[in-house]
Amino acid sequence: MSQTVTSLSYWVKQGFTGPIKIMMRKYCLHDANLSRSWTCCQVDVFNGGLSIMTEISRRSALGAAAATAGGLLAATAIRDDTQAAVGTETSSEAHDDELPSFRFALGEQKPIVYSGGHFREASVLEFPAAENIAGVLVNLAPGGIRELHWHANATEWAYVISGRCQVTVADPAGHCEIVDFAAGDVWYFPRGHGHAIQAFGSDECQFIEVFENGHFSGFATFSSTDWFAHTPPEVLAKNFGVPASVFAEFPKREVFIGKGPAPEPLPSDPPFGSQNSGPLTHRYRLEAQQPQTFAGGSVRLASMKEFPLSTNMTGATMRIKPGGLREMHWHPNADEWQYYLAGRVRMTVFGAKGRSRTFDFGPGDVGYVPLGYGHYIENVGEQDAEVVLVFNSGTYQDISASGWLAGNPPELLGANFSVSPSVFAQFPKQSVFITTGKG
Numbered sequence: 001m002s003q004t005v006t007s008l009s010y011w012v013k014q015g016f017t018g019p020i021k022i023m024m025r026k027y028c029l030h031d032a033n034l035s036r037s038w039t040c041c042q043v044d045v046f047n048g049g050l051s052i053m054t055e056i057s058r059r060s061a062l063g064a065a066a067a068t069a070g071g072l073l074a075a076t077a078i079r080d081d082t083q084a085a086v087g088t089e090t091s092s093e094a095h096d097d098e099l100p101s102f103r104f105a106l107g108e109q110k111p112i113v114y115s116g117g118h119f120r121e122a123s124v125l126e127f128p129a130a131e132n133i134a135g136v137l138v139n140l141a142p143g144g145i146r147e148l149h150w151h152a153n154a155t156e157w158a159y160v161i162s163g164r165c166q167v168t169v170a171d172p173a174g175h176c177e178i179v180d181f182a183a184g185d186v187w188y189f190p191r192g193h194g195h196a197i198q199a200f201g202s203d204e205c206q207f208i209e210v211f212e213n214g215h216f217s218g219f220a221t222f223s224s225t226d227w228f229a230h231t232p233p234e235v236l237a238k239n240f241g242v243p244a245s246v247f248a249e250f251p252k253r254e255v256f257i258g259k260g261p262a263p264e265p266l267p268s269d270p271p272f273g274s275q276n277s278g279p280l281t282h283r284y285r286l287e288a289q290q291p292q293t294f295a296g297g298s299v300r301l302a303s304m305k306e307f308p309l310s311t312n313m314t315g316a317t318m319r320i321k322p323g324g325l326r327e328m329h330w331h332p333n334a335d336e337w338q339y340y341l342a343g344r345v346r347m348t349v350f351g352a353k354g355r356s357r358t359f360d361f362g363p364g365d366v367g368y369v370p371l372g373y374g375h376y377i378e379n380v381g382e383q384d385a386e387v388v389l390v391f392n393s394g395t396y397q398d399i400s401a402s403g404w405l406a407g408n409p410p411e412l413l414g415a416n417f418s419v420s421p422s423v424f425a426q427f428p429k430q431s432v433f434i435t436t437g438k439g
Contacts, residue, residue, distance in 0.1 A: 099349065101357070103360075103361060103365060103366070104122050104126065104127040104130070104366040106135065114256055116258045117140040118139050118257070119137060121134065121136040129370075130335075132213070133212060133213075134210070134215070134216040135337060135366060137208050138206065140205045144205075145196065145198045145258045145260055148168075148223070149194070150195065151192070151222070153220060155188070155189065155191045155211065156209055157186065157209070157212075157315055158188075158209040158210065159185075159186050160183050160205065160207045161183060161206045161207055162205065163183065163199060163201060164200055164201045164203075165198060166178065166198050166200055166265075167181060167187060167197050167198075167282070167283075168196050179266070181283060184286055185286065185287070186285075201262070208388060210315075210337055210339075212312060212313055212392040225254050233245075280309040284306065284307040289302075289306070291319075296320060296325060296326075296435045298434070299318045299319075299434070302315045302316065303394060304395060305395075311394045312392065313392060314390070315388065315390050315391075316390075316396075317386065317387070318387050318389055319386050320343070320385040321434075321436070322381060324434055325377070325379075325434065325437060326378075327401060327432050327435055328374060328400065328401035329374070329375070329376070330398065331372070334393035334397070335368070335371045335391065336375075337368055337390045338368070339365075339366055340362060340365045341387060343362075343363075343379060344379070344381030346358060346360050346361075347375060347378075349374070400431040400433065402432045
């Protein structure tokens with residue numbers, strides 16, 4: 001959908017006030033099914049971290065937005081035969097069909113620091129290839145609080161890497177679940193569910209949050225302190241039935257990550273009448289699950305089947321032994337987002353029309369594979385590789401190359417690959433998932 005904005009008044013009408021930042025970049029798209037490519041100009045407009053993506057096809061016009069000294073936005077049409085505006089990234093026409101980078105060094109990014117912790121994020125702004133999934137790496141100091149907030153534009157799935165935290169979650173039915181998380185646990189917050197996260201214990205808590213919206217930003221949240229700071233004290237007083245003076249010492253702006261006394265761990269046996277959680281918990285103990293084991297490694301999976309509340313996201317942890325290979329495969333129903341915890345791996349992504357790219361990953365790196373793209377992951381290090389995998393579907397699906405070939409007659413395979421059908425007698429008879437390549 002094309003959209004050209006020529007006046008700041010447009011954004012004000014949309015509810016965006018304050019400083020507006022403009023970013024423009026030129027990039028290429030390719031449709032393998034239609035065997036054609038075209039160039040797009042992407043204009044990102046930010047206000048308080050919220051991004052509005054504007055894409056205009058070369059088949060019509062390319063809009064370039066820039067902020068003038070007077071605060072107006074000007075749109076400039078760019079035809080095929082014109083040069084790109086100063087400051088945009090351009091690609092040679094000869095390289096329009098190349099795949100983008102599917103690796104992002106999240107752990108190396110400069111953190112956004114607050115009193116109670118910090119975070120790093122990977123949305124399409126930082127990692128353009130990851131169009132449908134975004135991630136945020138969060139570190140909370142002991143007592144650090146990711147304040148009460150909700151997300152209007154994304155579901156949140158998270159994996160606790162280290163430390164412990166206590167989470168509260170409110171749902172539309174009036175339930176409020178309070179639950180402790182430790183390393184290896186997973187949470188899932190449906191879109192719009194209010195929640196808060198506070199670290200406790202002697203060590204900081206680190207977790208990776210994943211959102212099924214590539215345009216999500218950690219700043220694009222609705223925070224309690226921000227809302228209260230922009231609500232008149234008289235209204236707050238009427239809302240909560242207390243004097244307006246009660247709110248005099250409340251924060252005057254968004255806190256985002258604050259700090260307070262660390263909570264005590266919840267009792268293993270809660271007292272009678274102390275719980276108001278719904279029928280489905282927001283926590284799943286992924287690492288407590290018995291893994292599926294293969295010759296080259298293992299995997300633990302948390303789809304909607306294992307974690308019923310997680311209706312539109314699936315998560316997993318995978319371990320690959322040195323020399324092991326997560327076999328050639330693709331996912332017909334989901335994009336794949338990866339966060340590497342340990343080891344060294346090499347991933348190749350196949351994008352049809354003779355296009356493939358290979359990337360090396362280490363701890364702190366993020367990988368991404370678009371829906372339907374073929375790929376494989378090989379452990380090229382000397383220790384086990386560990387990776388968190390997240391898919392933007394509650395149902396896990398994959399089709400493996402070994403299982404695919406095993407289901408076809410040798411005569412068809414021989415004709416397909418122009419070799420003798422007898423060649424396939426030595427191939428696996430079923431999917432190998434993670435293999436060592438040894439017989």
